[in-house]
Amino acid sequence: MKEPVKEQTVELTVNGDNYEINVHPLKRLLDVLREDLKLTGTKEGCGEGECGACTIHFDGEPALACMIPVCQADGAEITTIEGLSSDGRLSLVQEAFHQEGGTQCGICTPGMIMSATYYIDNPDSAENMREALAGNQCRCTGYKRIFDSVEEAFKNK
């Protein structure tokens, strides 16, 4: 019978790069991304599933990196905010946030852009834009410019 472990080898594909790391199996994927892989674009707000600052794409779907134990990410394909731009060019959604002023302090922005990107690629996944972004809190913008940014990205799709 298997024994309880406090260290485990986990394989991850993040933004197309493969990693193999030895970690505590309950370490949050959020901390693995930030501390072990030095991908600090993914932010921590609440650490308990409420704010969406840690939103990533987990096997292609938006999920909260503060809720995922790394043992459950073994073999997973992950995209973080760092994986959206290519050849130094911003993605469609990033560009729209830049043009429309959809960001102020910036803490919510990576998570907001990950949710918005998924919604723009999969518009049937939510009833509307507000539902698609409902898990992402912003203390600065009042949301208007964020919604404008997402609409702009839709137009340019």
Place this chain on the structure above:
Amino acid sequence: MKPYLEDYAVINPDSEREVAEILADDPEVIPLAGGTDLFVSLKNGVLPPSAFLNMKSCPDFEKEPELTDSELILEPLTTISDVRYDEDANRFRLLYEACKNLSVISIQNLATWAGNVANASPCANGAAALMAYDATLELAGVEGTREVKLTQFYRGYKELKMEKEEYIRRIKVPRPEPGWKEYYRDVGPREYQAISKTLLAGRIQLGRGEEVNDVRLVAGSVYPHTLKLRQTEDYLRGRELTEETIDAACEKLQEEIQPVDDVRSNRQYRRRVTENMLREFLQESRPL
């Protein structure tokens, strides 16, 4: 790394058999499914040092729901999204409504149905919808499996009719017969990502003479656990849905629920709004 992690360990089982053996060997081991409840507890330091059983590492457990001729089967790894976006499963309208009301998409992609039921929160969206369909739980352990109706599963606040050596292997939802009207309403402080102040899931079937042939009523957040409104149902069966019947059913409801004051709402509000929802459902169900 968070210092508290040193108090916790993980077991990655290789088979269904091993899951049962691990739980039999140490009943304090905690099944870990989507983690959306457990990680909040872990962060808040309310879990004693323990080992988690990583359900996702078990290759015998499926994620996709399965629809047979008679029922919908949810597996230990079936997430809220796996039902929400599945064209067979989301025809169970109350399940679909529960999906949309359970937090947000980035949680729905992680949270499982089994975790929702086992976590036993009085405000659980999934459990309320499953109970309204009279779902059955298949519980497994080293001795084999046994079935328990979800309506019999909760004994008190977070008290379950499941031994620590057991786990939820399957949730079986009977296919609804045609001709039932359905209702699901979750009242929270805002439209999305809001835990309910009160919720009502209902299904009703009227007979030829417009009397209530059968009815299922389930309320959330107004009792120590998800509550089947047995007395209200019994009262309604066989009666015509007149204004008097509806008034009297609302009185039964008030006798059955035991709402409390807490951070999300207070008892007066919960009483009033739960009654309003029952009234709305029964009024809508009256023949034109």
